[in-house]
Amino acid sequence: MEPTLPQLINRPLTIGGRTIPTRLVLAPMTLLGHVAFRHLLDDLGGCGLMFSEMCGAARVPHENRHTSACFRWRDAEAGRLSIQLLGGNPEKMATAARRVAAEGLFGVDINLGCAVKAICKYNQGAALLQDPKAAAALVGHVRRSVDCPVTVKFRTGWRDDPHLPVDLARRLEDAGADALTFHPRVAPDVRTRPARWEYIARVKAAVSIPVFGNGDVFDAGDCLRMFRTTGCDGVALGRLAIAQPWVFALWGGGPPPPPAIFLETTLKLIALLERYFDPTTGLRRFKRHGAYLASNFAYGNTLYNRIRNAPDLASVRATLTGFFEAPPRLLSRPNLNLLR
Secondary structure (H helix, E strand, O other): OOOOHHHHHOOOEEEOOEEEOOOEEEOOOOOOOOHHHHHHHHHHOOOOOEEEEEEEOOOHHHOOOOOOOOOOOOHHHHHHEEEEEEOOOHHHHHHHHHHHHHOOOOEEEEEEOOOOHHHHOOOOHHHHHHOHHHHHHHHHHHHHHOOOOEEEEEEEEOOOOOHHHHHHHHHHHHHOOOEEEEEEEEOOOOOOOOOOHHHHHHHHHHOOOOEEEOOOOOOHHHHHHHHHHHOOOEEEEOHHHHHOOOHHHHHOOOOOOOOOHHHHHHHHHHHHHHHHOOHHHHHHHHHHHHHHHHOOEOOHHHHHHHHHOOOOHHHHHHHHHHHOOOOOOEOOOOOHHHOO
């Protein structure tokens, strides 16, 4: 009999000599996977490892971890948090990685996936996929600079060819990467086509280090299929984790959440945003989150527009209270038009 989803998830996994308790992890999400959201996620339980927002390597050595917008964490999460670094200069990346290691965090994650033009024009993120040898050299330089786990998140490449990620995965393993998170889309594709899960299977077969699959997992059935069809060691949840942060505990075998879970967790997130950020930053972060919350509901666009136009978090609270007075119709899968 094939293992169930909870059985697949609830297995420890060793990454670079350190062990995580479950194989469902939070993918790095810029402006979404911040300290307030991770606090909420921790309280809900079930997440094996959390990745930070993307942090610019040039700034990390000089950041104040108690006030920085991105390079920030709670002491309680340090051992389960990996900091994602963005950069194209090997020495700057290594210097930033040493700061991460010195802080006692779980590890360093190297961004080879961000395809935003403003990032790629500086030869960072997905731009590095165009030179696999240089990308592997950068990872090797970071690996030699720290003793904590070094992981890499990467995409297929700049054209749809399964040989590209397989070749890069082997190079990254040879360079010393301890685990890979693979998002099987080409760099220019901003989720306009389905993720090619069959490429995850090829990458997994090509290396001996752990591989996390990422992309288009929106319900428990998707997660189970990704495990079974790709052979991946774990699943990195992105968009759904923001929309429904209790899924880590639920898919791991926890009880179904109560009907009020959406309002309860959202109000708690607002309180945490107020705790960790100034009012302007907190509001901006929540407006980003609002699309993910709204994606769960029929007529969610109405909710999102109200959140987007709210002048402050007090107004957001009033909007949410009004929206949930009558239970909204829940969609079986999130509205992807809100998650582009």
